[in-house]
Amino acid sequence: MEKNEILVIYGDNPMEMAEKISEACRLEELIGDRSKRIGLKPNLVVSRPASEGATTHPEIAFGIISYLKKNGFNNIAILEGSWVGDSTTRAFSACGYKHLAEKYDVELIDTQKDSCQTIDCKGLKIEICQSALELDFMINLPVFKGHCQTLLTCALKNNKGIISDSEKRRFHSLGLDKPIAHLNSAIRNDLIVVDGICGDLDFEEGGNPVYGGRIFAARDPVLCDAWASELMGYNTDDIPYISLAEKLGVGSTGPAMIRELNKCPEGRSLSDCFHRPPVPKPSGKIKLLSKFIHEESACSACYSSLVFALSRMGRIEQEKLGRVGIGQGFKGVKDSVGIGQCTSDFEYFCPGCPPTGKEVLSFLREQLKRQKDNYPLTII
Numbered sequence: 001m002e003k004n005e006i007l008v009i010y011g012d013n014p015m016e017m018a019e020k021i022s023e024a025c026r027l028e029e030l031i032g033d034r035s036k037r038i039g040l041k042p043n044l045v046v047s048r049p050a051s052e053g054a055t056t057h058p059e060i061a062f063g064i065i066s067y068l069k070k071n072g073f074n075n076i077a078i079l080e081g082s083w084v085g086d087s088t089t090r091a092f093s094a095c096g097y098k099h100l101a102e103k104y105d106v107e108l109i110d111t112q113k114d115s116c117q118t119i120d121c122k123g124l125k126i127e128i129c130q131s132a133l134e135l136d137f138m139i140n141l142p143v144f145k146g147h148c149q150t151l152l153t154c155a156l157k158n159n160k161g162i163i164s165d166s167e168k169r170r171f172h173s174l175g176l177d178k179p180i181a182h183l184n185s186a187i188r189n190d191l192i193v194v195d196g197i198c199g200d201l202d203f204e205e206g207g208n209p210v211y212g213g214r215i216f217a218a219r220d221p222v223l224c225d226a227w228a229s230e231l232m233g234y235n236t237d238d239i240p241y242i243s244l245a246e247k248l249g250v251g252s253t254g255p256a257m258i259r260e261l262n263k264c265p266e267g268r269s270l271s272d273c274f275h276r277p278p279v280p281k282p283s284g285k286i287k288l289l290s291k292f293i294h295e296e297s298a299c300s301a302c303y304s305s306l307v308f309a310l311s312r313m314g315r316i317e318q319e320k321l322g323r324v325g326i327g328q329g330f331k332g333v334k335d336s337v338g339i340g341q342c343t344s345d346f347e348y349f350c351p352g353c354p355p356t357g358k359e360v361l362s363f364l365r366e367q368l369k370r371q372k373d374n375y376p377l378t379i380i
Contacts, residue, residue, distance in 0.1 A: 001025045001219060002257070006227055008216045009261040014197055017215045018063025021193060024261050025217055027064075028071040030191060036136035037075050039188075040064065043143045043158050043195075044080045044091040046205045054206025056141045056195045058096035060215065064139060064193065065104045076104075079131050081111035081161045083204075084168055085301045085354045088112050116164045122248050124182040132162035138188035140221065144212065144228055145199030148286050148304050149295075150176050152239050153204055154228040155192045155221035156184050156250075173297045173328045181244035189221040189250075194228065201232065202285050205304050222251030227258075285311060292318050296329025301354040302340040303327075308357035309364055317368055324364070337367055 001007065007024050009017045031038065042056035050057040061078065068076060078097055082088040088110040092098045101108045114129040132138070142158035150157060157180050160168060171179040194216045198209040218224035222245050226236045236242045236253050246253050289310045295303065306326055310318060325338040325346060338346035339360055341353040348370075350363035 001030065001217070003219050004223065004252070004254070004257050005259055006216055006218045006224065006256045007259050007261060008214055010214050011262070012213060014057045014059035014195070014215065015063040015066070018060040018193065019067050020261060021215055021217050022064050022067040024259075025191060027067065027191065028073070030219075031073065031137050033136075034072045035075060036073075037077070037134060038068065038073060038137045038139065039132065039135040040076070040078045040139045040141055041132075041158065041161060042078065042080055042095075042097070042141040043153075043161070044088065044095050044097070045083045045161075046086050047082070047090040047094040048206055049095060050143075050195070051198065051209065052206040053145060053198050053200030053209030054143065054204065055091070055095045056143055057197055058100050060141060060193060060195055061097070062100055062104075064141075065100070065106060069104060077107040077109050077131070077135075079109040079111055079114075079129070079162065081114075081129070081163070081165070083301050084165050084299060111162050112165060114164075116167070119186050121182040121186040124179060126179065126183055126186070127164045127167045128183070128187065129162045129164065132187060135188055137190045140189055140192040142192065142194055143199045144194050144196040144216075144231070145204065145206075146201040146232065146286075147204045147300070148202065148307050149298070149300060150180075150239060150241065151234060152225065152229050152232060154194060155189065155218070155224040156180055156241055156245055159183055159187055159189070162187065169299060169328070172299045175297065177241040177244055180241040181248055181250065184221060184245050184250045185248045189219075191217065191219060192221055192224045193217045194224065196231075203304055203307070204300055207308075218256075220251035222246050223254050223256050226253040227256050289318075292321060292323055294323040294325045296325075296327040298327030298340075298342075299354060302342075302352075305354055305357040305360045306339050309361035312357075312361050313364065317365075320368060320371060321364060339363075 009021050011017045044055050082091045109131045111129040116127040119128050142154045147153040196212040196214040198211045200206045200208045225242050229239050328342050330343045335346045338349040343349040
C-alpha cells in the first residue's frame, strides 16, 4: 500500500471487512519482523457500544487481530485512555474489548493508568504514555465522526487517547488544534483503519449515529483526515489541525488516490451490484446552538454536556437564557451563569468536572425558573 493511497471497503460485516482491508494493505509486509510490538488504538472515548456512534466497533479490531495471528504476529496490545470523566476499564468491558482480549490473548493497556514521558513534539512538550512510545508498529482505529469543537475527529485527534488526563486538560487550555498537530509529529501512525460504519456526525460521545457502511485505510494520517473532512462536507481549512500537522511534516493533504476494494462482475458497476450508502451530512445542530455558548478553552466532555442540554430545550428557552459561560478560561472570573467547576466564581454555576448532560439541563431550567420568578414575562 502506497502512502498516497486510501483503501475503501463497503459492507455490513465489520470483522470480514477489516480482514479484507488488512490483506489489501499487505499488512504483514508493512510490519515485517514477527517479533515487533504491535499496538491497536481504538476510540473508546466513553463506555458506550459502537452502535451509538462514538466508539470503534470491536469487530474491526477482531478482524485485524485475526489476520495478524494467522500471519504469525503475537506481540499485540490494545491501548486506550477514555476521556476525562469516564473509565477506560469500564469502556473496555462495555465496548467488547475485554472479551476480544480474552479470546485472542492480547494485552489491554489502560493509558489512564500508564506512566508518561515528556517528549519535545517539534517545539511543544507533551506528556505521552510510555506504552505508546514502546510500540514498533501502531494501528490507529479511529471512528469517522463529528466533534462539537473541532467539527471532525478521525486519525489525528484519536491519538489524544495516548496522553495523560492532565495533558488532555492542558490540550483544551491551549486550544485543541495546535497540540493535536504537534502530538502527531512525535508518535507512530503506521496504519490507520477508520471505522465509518455508523459514526455520530455531531457529537464525539455519540447518541445520533448515522449509517455509513464503510471502512477505509490509509498510511498518512493527514491525508486520511483531509479526505474524511471532505466526506463530511468540510474543507480542510475548516479543520485547522489538519493543515497545522501538514506544516509540521506529519503528512500531506493530498490529493489522495482512492482505491475501492469491492469487486463486481465484469461489465457491472459497483452501484449495480453493491449498495453503497450516500455520504451523510452533519446536521449543523452544533452551529445553531453555539450562539448560546460563551466558550473559553472548554473540555469536550463538559462542552458536549452543555450542547446536549441545550438541544433538549426549546428555542424560546434558549433565547431567554442568553449566552452561558463554559471553559477553563473562566477560572477566577466573575460572571452570571456558567457550566462546570471552572466557572465556580460565577453568580450561578453548575458544579462538576464534567457535569452530566442531565445535571446541566436541570441547572439551566432552574435558571429559567429563577428568571421567571424575578422578572415575570408574558410570552405572546
